[in-house]
Amino acid sequence: MNDNYEELEEAIIKEAEDDFDEMQDEDTDEFQEKLEELKSVSKFYEFVIDDIIKDSDSYDGETEKDKILARCNEILEHGCVSGTVGSLVYYSDTVAAFNEYADDIYDLIDSYDPDFFLDSLKAHVNTTEIILNCDTAKNWIVWIAYEEVTYQLQNALEEL
Secondary structure, three states: OHHHHHHHHHHHHHHHHHHHHHHHHHHHHHHHHHHHHHHOOOHHHHHHHHHHHHHHOOOOOOOHHHHHHHHHHHHHHHOHHHOOOHHHOOHHHHHHHHHHHHHHHHHHHHHOOHHHHHHHHHHHOOHHHHHHOHHHHHHHHHHHHHHHHHHHHHHHHHOO
């Protein structure tokens, strides 16, 4: 009887492990599909998401999703202005990103409430500064757009 109990116990454990592995595989597939769906929105989305994924390796978390969410949380808590996004620290980086992804960024602004972006920009840069230094405007626009894509990524992953 003891042998039967051990065999039954082993069978139950094996079945539970198999079920868990299958659930993990389904979660991973859904997670990867969501990442690819978001990346396909535009080249700017792809840039932001790839940048976040690259930087998420050093974050704590049991899964890639947990690490990416931790990275998103840091970006959204501190903002690009804090220097937390290493690829967008210097004006040369942000201006280059703006110039490369301008159409995608404009589409992002147009697809949401343009007043949100304008209000965010005005909160950081006065009108005179925008007129006198176009790079300042490009810098803040890229940061605001980066943070918006980060917010969308975070929300999408939290729904999984």
